[in-house]
Amino acid sequence: MNTDELILQLSADVPPVRRHALHLRVTAGMVVGGMLTAALVAALGFRSDLPSSLDGFSFWAKLTYTISIACISVAAAANFGRPTETSTRRTWLLAAPLLMMAGVAIGELSATPVEGWRDMWLGQTWSICPLLVLGLSVPIFLGLVWAFRRLAPTRLRLTGAVAGLTAGAWAATLYCLHCQETSALFVLTWYSLGILLAAGVGAALGPRLLRW
Amino acid sequence: MVEGLAGNSTAHAALLRALLPALRSYFGRRLGSLCEEVEDLVQETLISIHERRISYDPARPFTPWLYAIARYRLIDHVRRRRMTLPIEDAEPFLEGEGFEDATAAKIDVEALLSTLTPKQAMAIRRTRLEGLSTAEAAAAAGIGESDVKISVHRGLKSLAGRLRTVSR
Numbered sequence: 095m096n097t098d099e100l101i102l103q104l105s106a107d108v109p110p111v112r113r114h115a116l117h118l119r120v121t122a123g124m125v126v127g128g129m130l131t132a133a134l135v136a137a138l139g140f141r142s143d144l145p146s147s148l149d150g151f152s153f154w155a156k157l158t159y160t161i162s163i164a165c166i167s168v169a170a171a172a173n174f175g176r177p178t179e180t181s182t183r184r185t186w187l188l189a190a191p192l193l194m195m196a197g198v199a200i201g202e203l204s205a206t207p208v209e210g211w212r213d214m215w216l217g218q219t220w221s222i223c224p225l226l227v228l229g230l231s232v233p234i235f236l237g238l239v240w241a242f243r244r245l246a247p248t249r250l251r252l253t254g255a256v257a258g259l260t261a262g263a264w265a266a267t268l269y270c271l272h273c274q275e276t277s278a279l280f281v282l283t284w285y286s287l288g289i290l291l292a293a294g295v296g297a298a299l300g301p302r303l304l305r306w
Numbered sequence: 307m308v309e310g311l312a313g314n315s316t317a318h319a320a321l322l323r324a325l326l327p328a329l330r331s332y333f334g335r336r337l338g339s340l341c342e343e344v345e346d347l348v349q350e351t352l353i354s355i356h357e358r359r360i361s362y363d364p365a366r367p368f369t370p371w372l373y374a375i376a377r378y379r380l381i382d383h384v385r386r387r388r389m390t391l392p393i394e395d396a397e398p399f400l401e402g403e404g405f406e407d408a409t410a411a412k413i414d415v416e417a418l419l420s421t422l423t424p425k426q427a428m429a430i431r432r433t434r435l436e437g438l439s440t441a442e443a444a445a446a447a448g449i450g451e452s453d454v455k456i457s458v459h460r461g462l463k464s465l466a467g468r469l470r471t472v473s474r
Contacts, residue, residue: 097326097345097348097349097352098323100349100352100353101319101322101323101352102319104318104319104322104352104353104356105315105316105318105319105322106315107315108310108313108314108315108318109313110311110312110313111311111312111313111359111360113364115360116360116361116363119360175361176361176362176363176371177358177361177371177374177375177377177378178366178370178371178374244357244358244360244361245358245360245361246354246358246361246374246375246378248374248377248378305382306354306358306378306382
């Protein structure tokens with residue numbers, strides 16, 4: 095096709111772009127995926143002591159941990175939607191929630207006799223928790239992939255990884271509503287493992303799904 | 307670009323048309339004589355610019371965004387064709403890298419010089435950019451040597467002040 099014709103064709107349809115269109119789009123993808131994940135969590139069943147657990151420290155520590163990871167990584171992911179953005183410097187912020195959770199875990203361990211450590215670490219559900227987090231992250235990840243189809247990431251593997259991390263962290267946040275585990279060491283190990291699995295899947299699929 | 311983002315299709319078409327020479331020279335420089343591929347890439351880049359407009363942040367300069375898109379299209383193109391480049395031919399390809407930075411820098415310098423008085427801008431351009439001596443610049447402009455020196459000095463000083471406020 096002739097280039098001039100192409101320009102005419104392209105400029106025949108120029109919908110206005112709002113000022114924060116990029117962030118709106120990423121948020122929309124995330125929220126729609128998140129609603130699906132929330133529905134899945136509801137199907138799994140909320141933890142039976144949900145109202146009373148709202149008063150407990152461990153519930154809020156868990157939420158703070160996963161939500162802060164989600165916020166940091168979604169900011170990074172939205173940034174990578176711009177072709178000019180290639181620096182990974184800000185992802186180091188992720189060390190902050192990790193250190194916070196490690197601090198809580200050490201505090202808990204020091205208050206427990208050594209015989210109790212194993213139970214704190216493995217809890218009741220260690221073998222399924224990471225896989226459930228990974229599975230629950232799928233809708234959110236797909237929502238983010240949809241959002242990125244109109245963006246211009248240039249580092250596809252990295253963008254996929256951060257999108258996976260975001261999806262994993264939100265999935266873990268919603269999974270908190272189902273999961274009865276309370277120890278910080280459990281969260282630090284198995285939640286983080288699930289989130290990392292999601293990031294790994296994102297990194298593996300990124301170059302294929304996000305190509306443009 | 308900004309007006310195109312607001313939905314002004316005339317401005318959008320004008321922008322796309324205005325980008326053609328820059329894109330053609332960008333790809334032409336790197337792919338050499340493969341003319342029809344250059345035009346293909348230009349078209350693909352225009353489509354990307356159009357479809358992925360929301361990835362542009364109006365608060366930031368436009369050219370880096372444009373060349374980042376063009377660069378991605380070029381890399382993708384090379385990868386898709388599994389194109390290889392004999393090492394002897396790699397030099398012009400690599401020389402092309404950094405070209406857009408140099409162009410952007412040139413545009414910036416011109417924009418800065420235009421904020422000075424014509425005499426100061428002329429004096430700086432002659433002595434600092436074109437490499438004339440103070441005496442030659444003075445003779446060319448028909449003014450005294452000390453006048454040239456003072457203009458350069460004052461001009462650079464006000465530029466430095468301006469850059470400091472910009473970076474703040």
